[in-house]
Amino acid sequence: MRTWISSATVMLILLALIVPPASVGQTACQLNVPTLKLGVQGIASGAHADYGRQINMGATLAIEEINAAGGILGCKLEMRFMDDENKPATGVKNARFLVNEWGAHFLYGTDSSGIAMALGPVLQELKRIQFFTHAATHRLTEELVYDKKIKEIVRVSAPVYQDAIAAWVFKDNPEIKRWATIGADYEYGYATWAIFKDVMKKSRPDAEFVGAAWAPFLTLDFSSQIAAVMATNPDAIIATPWAGEAVTLLRQALLMGVFDKVQAWFQAMGGSVDVLEGISREVQDNRFKGKLWATARYIHNWPNTQINRSFVERFQKRWSRLPNYSAETTYSAIYITKLALEKAKSLDTDSVLAALNGMRIPTPAGLRVYRSEDHQFVYNVPAGRVVWDAKYPIPVLGDLVVIPANEYWRSPPFTAVPVGK
Amino acid sequence: MTYLRHAHIMSGPLTAALVAALIVLPLLAGNYLTYLTIQILILSLFALGFNLLFGYTGLLSFGQAGFYAVGAYICAKILLVQPSLLLGVLGGTVAAAVVAVLLGALSVRHTRIYFSMLTLAFGMMIYSVAWKWRDVTGGDDGLVGIPRAPLKILGIASISLSTIEHYYYFVLVVVLLGVFFMYRLVNSPFGLSLQAIRDGETRAPFVGMSVTTHRLLAFTIAGLYAGLAGALLPPLENTVTPVMAHWTTSADPILATLLGGIYVFSGPIVGGALFIIIKDLIVRVTVHWSIVLGTVVIILVMGFRGGVAGIVAGMVARPRAAPAPAVASK
Numbered sequence: 001m002r003t004w005i006s007s008a009t010v011m012l013i014l015l016a017l018i019v020p021p022a023s024v025g026q027t028a029c030q031l032n033v034p035t036l037k038l039g040v041q042g043i044a045s046g047a048h049a050d051y052g053r054q055i056n057m058g059a060t061l062a063i064e065e066i067n068a069a070g071g072i073l074g075c076k077l078e079m080r081f082m083d084d085e086n087k088p089a090t091g092v093k094n095a096r097f098l099v100n101e102w103g104a105h106f107l108y109g110t111d112s113s114g115i116a117m118a119l120g121p122v123l124q125e126l127k128r129i130q131f132f133t134h135a136a137t138h139r140l141t142e143e144l145v146y147d148k149k150i151k152e153i154v155r156v157s158a159p160v161y162q163d164a165i166a167a168w169v170f171k172d173n174p175e176i177k178r179w180a181t182i183g184a185d186y187e188y189g190y191a192t193w194a195i196f197k198d199v200m201k202k203s204r205p206d207a208e209f210v211g212a213a214w215a216p217f218l219t220l221d222f223s224s225q226i227a228a229v230m231a232t233n234p235d236a237i238i239a240t241p242w243a244g245e246a247v248t249l250l251r252q253a254l255l256m257g258v259f260d261k262v263q264a265w266f267q268a269m270g271g272s273v274d275v276l277e278g279i280s281r282e283v284q285d286n287r288f289k290g291k292l293w294a295t296a297r298y299i300h301n302w303p304n305t306q307i308n309r310s311f312v313e314r315f316q317k318r319w320s321r322l323p324n325y326s327a328e329t330t331y332s333a334i335y336i337t338k339l340a341l342e343k344a345k346s347l348d349t350d351s352v353l354a355a356l357n358g359m360r361i362p363t364p365a366g367l368r369v370y371r372s373e374d375h376q377f378v379y380n381v382p383a384g385r386v387v388w389d390a391k392y393p394i395p396v397l398g399d400l401v402v403i404p405a406n407e408y409w410r411s412p413p414f415t416a417v418p419v420g421k
Numbered sequence: 422m423t424y425l426r427h428a429h430i431m432s433g434p435l436t437a438a439l440v441a442a443l444i445v446l447p448l449l450a451g452n453y454l455t456y457l458t459i460q461i462l463i464l465s466l467f468a469l470g471f472n473l474l475f476g477y478t479g480l481l482s483f484g485q486a487g488f489y490a491v492g493a494y495i496c497a498k499i500l501l502v503q504p505s506l507l508l509g510v511l512g513g514t515v516a517a518a519v520v521a522v523l524l525g526a527l528s529v530r531h532t533r534i535y536f537s538m539l540t541l542a543f544g545m546m547i548y549s550v551a552w553k554w555r556d557v558t559g560g561d562d563g564l565v566g567i568p569r570a571p572l573k574i575l576g577i578a579s580i581s582l583s584t585i586e587h588y589y590y591f592v593l594v595v596v597l598l599g600v601f602f603m604y605r606l607v608n609s610p611f612g613l614s615l616q617a618i619r620d621g622e623t624r625a626p627f628v629g630m631s632v633t634t635h636r637l638l639a640f641t642i643a644g645l646y647a648g649l650a651g652a653l654l655p656p657l658e659n660t661v662t663p664v665m666a667h668w669t670t671s672a673d674p675i676l677a678t679l680l681g682g683i684y685v686f687s688g689p690i691v692g693g694a695l696f697i698i699i700k701d702l703i704v705r706v707t708v709h710w711s712i713v714l715g716t717v718v719i720i721l722v723m724g725f726r727g728g729v730a731g732i733v734a735g736m737v738a739r740p741r742a743a744p745a746p747a748v749a750s751k
Contacts, residue, residue, distance in 0.1 A: 100453035118660035186561035
């Protein structure tokens with residue numbers, strides 16, 4: 001009995017510990033809240049932690065700037081960043097904490113498509129808009145927004161459609177006909193390959209898709225995947241492992257002499273700052289022989305506009321690093337919120353969504369245009385050859401190919417993508 | 422043994438007070454605290470099952486997450502086809518028990534590190550199946566959009582559980598029943614037999630006990646509890662992913678049990694609450710939560726040998742308590 005008394009006492013104390021304190025204080029904020037609370041989450045631990053850090057840095061910079069300029073409608077912004085550990089259950093728990101416990105008015109971030117898909121229905125329950133700034137699966141906006149009408153989802157970053165730009169980059173190269181993929185062994189990899197083939201077939205009916213090898217998340221040894229696709233004698237390879245895995249894959253491809261045999265290698269998210277940092281020495285030594293191409297969701301050296309140059313300069317000054325795409329998309333998402341709130345003058349979800357309708361907003365990545373059917377912001381991101389430019393401390397994308405996103409992005413009404421191996 | 426038997430969890434005014442507190446909790450607390458308490462209840466159930474194997478039978482399993490995931494995936498698959506919560510939870514629980522019988526038959530003839538490694542391997546096999554069998558499990562992306570289906574009772578009534586509060590009460594009832602049955606079990610002749618096997622594996626057969634059969638039953642019940650805990654999760658989170666079957670998930674009930682106390686019936690429950698609340702408090706403060714949580718767990722495990730509940734129980738009931746099972750059994 002005494003054991004249970006002690007156990008019950010411990011548990012009651014623990015329950016008391018997590019009861020939230022009452023909020024105090026009022027301000028003259030026109031939105032009638034003490035502060036405007038922005039909940040942000042991303043991967044902040046493990047192999048892909050740099051993406052979460054960049055989300056955090058982008059959000060922090062935007063909030064510091066907006067607060068220094070007086071806030072939004074007189075409301076100061078407050079941010080809370082949380083690590084989603086790249087686990088859907090943690091992402092869902094974080095969202096519940098941020099909204100129900102901390103009182104977030106808007107949510108931002110999320111790197112993983114799996115987490116994004118898990119979050120969608122929960123956002124409906126929480127009645128909060130989340131601005132997704134990295135998760136790329138087409139299903140987020142096509143299935144959850146367009147089909148299931150979950151209005152609380154808005155995506156600011158380019159989805160998986162962006163990777164199909166590879167089809168446009170090489171459509172006028174008749175010598176590149178046989179394509180293979182080394183794909184991420186999850187939906188992102190399958191969707192990229194499916195959409196790329198679809199776009200490629202339209203512009204190059206003679207294209208052949210000769211091989212596919214799939215690498216599970218956190219693969220360290222890609223030799224079997226590289227050997228498998230090289231056995232199909234491809235002219236070019238499109239690869240979707242990202243972050244540190246992309247660096248490992250490219251280094252192992254060099255070791256296996258792939259760049260002596262293929263005519264082009266398209267690394268879908270190879271324009272990301274962390275990947276470019278990782279292959280810096282190899283690019284300086286021209287080991288890819290100018291055959292490595294890439295894109296991203298934003299690249300810091302394009303567009304050459306005042307707003308982008310200024311953003312990159314301020315970001316570097318604040319963080320001593322170049323901005324990754326997840327930093328830019330989160331930074332822009334907060335400015336999109338600002339514009340929407342200034343128009344809506346309300347925190348009500350429907351009012352904010354109405355304010356997003358027709359929005360065209362200049363951002364560091366260029367002009368973003370809101371597509372109301374699927375709550376997707378559309379903007380152009382170029383692809384380019386990975387080159388060394390003495391102006392930058394890391395490789396950059398050069399020989400840029402800029403194609404209007406509407407040429408190769410999917411648009412409503414949507415038909416199902418035949419996703420699979 | 423005194424330690425295990427003297428914990429009368431299901432009686433007394435404080436037990437009633439705690440149950441009453443849990444009943445009124447959604448009325449007084451916010452949605453997040455309710456959600457967090459559901460997580461505590463689920464982990465407590467998971468850890469209670471694990472401790473039947475570990476604390477009572479002396480078998481350390483590193484593969485319980487496999488059964489947890491079987492319960493979750495089967496429940497999710499059922500709910501995606503037939504939106505009936507009871508059917509989903511029952512299906513997941515039964516499936517996990519069936520898998521536990523099959524794997525238990527291959528595991529329980531071994532003990533110590535051999536048993537632990539076998540269960541680790543089987544757990545990771547289930548993880549691999551969850552990852553690779555994309556057509557059924559959704560692969561690395563998992564299953565999403567799992568509905569929190571209504572509770573249909575024999576076609577007579579249908580109770581909506583769409584709100585977190587309603588689902589909380591469903592989980593609370595299931596977990597309280599689970600705790601009650603486990604309490605009855607460990608205090609039954611079968612439970613005492615398990616403890617006898619734990620403390621005297623060689624002696625037990627001489628009094629007519631089948632060590633293998635008892636261990637297999639304990640393994641199956643532990644798997645069933647893991648499956649039940651797992652089946653309660655998809656309607657809460659709307660998603661199931663392979664990480665549920667990973668060995669790192671198997672570590673959760675182990676840590677919860679070590680934190681709470683192996684030789685106290687309520688140890689896994691207290692440990693489950695401690696584990697989730699400590700982590701929740703830490704992640705509020707720092708994104709480097711894993712370092713801080715690891716440090717706290719090390720301090721608690723080293724500073725509170727026997728678990729927090731065990732130490733407190735020992736302090737309260739010092740004159741009567743036997744400090745360790747090996748001594749108590751002599």
